[in-house]
Amino acid sequence: MTINDVRTVERREGPYGEVVLRSRGEHHEIIANGCFLMDTSDGRSERLLIDAALAALEGRGAPSLLIGGLGVGFSLAHAAADARWGRIAVVEREQAIIDWHLDGPLSRISGAALADPRTVILHTDLIGFVQTNGESFDALCLDIDNGPDWTVTDGNAGLYGPRGLAACHDRLKPGGILAVWSAQPSEAFEAAMRNAGFEQVRTEEITVARGVPDVVHLGVRPA
Structure with a gap:
């Protein structure tokens, strides 16, 4: 098999539409409703997402972390590999993605993290969770779309608005x-974060091989 050979590993229909796991050479990629989400070829963006949050919490002992979106598991694996994090909760609404990590090909990335006693997987929708769950965290690291301006489903857009x-x-x-x-980058989303009461709003870039850099938008809830 060459790097350009693509094979569908599994395709499922769920309550939010179609989700597909494909292999491309030695790597895997997740497609949701025809939209490419992420693959296992790199992981720099996911690691920066976690590292940027931890750096902002310097000096806070065993901070708790909520990861929005399990994806291919890079964010979870990177967080669990760092002993400084406390509780690590991952919200994932697609049962298929959870299964691909528990007993599928993505377990090679997340297996150790899933076995970590700090880790819990919550099978639920992120938007509903943050709106109704009373638990609070030191960090929220969200990666469920291609960004505030490019959502996987229309319903996700509400996450990036005022509510x-x-x-x-x-x-x-x-x-x-x-x-x-x-x-x-999204200047409109930066403005929305400030309007929602976040301080120290900033954007960190992640260099990519081609095109516009990936970014992580960051904001702090005032103490």
Whole structure:
């Protein structure tokens, strides 16, 4: 098999549409409703998402972390590999993706992290979770879309608007950090974060081989 050979490993229909796991050479990729989400070829973006949040929490002992979106598992694996994190909760709405990690080909990335006693997988929708769950976290690292301006489903757009950002603000402990991955910068989203009460709003770039850099949008809930 060459690097360009693509094979469908599994295709499932779920409550939010179609989700597909494909192999491309030695790597795997996830497609949701025909939209490419991520693959196992790199992982720099996912690691920066976690590292940027932890750096903002310097000096806070065993901070708790909520990861929005299990994806191919890079964010979870990177967080669990760092002993400084406390509780690590991952919200994933697609049962198929959870299964691909528990007993499928993505377990090679996330297996050790899933066995870590700090880790819990929550099979639920992220938007509903942040709006209704009373638990608070030191960091929210969200990577469920290709960014605020490029969502996988129309319903996800609410996460990046006033109500969704207010819910994220409420789920953070004072001084907590919100980190949102995006395939491109969004000045409008930065403004929305400030309007929702976040401070120290900034955007960190992740260099990519071609095109516009990936970014992580960051904002802090005031102490």
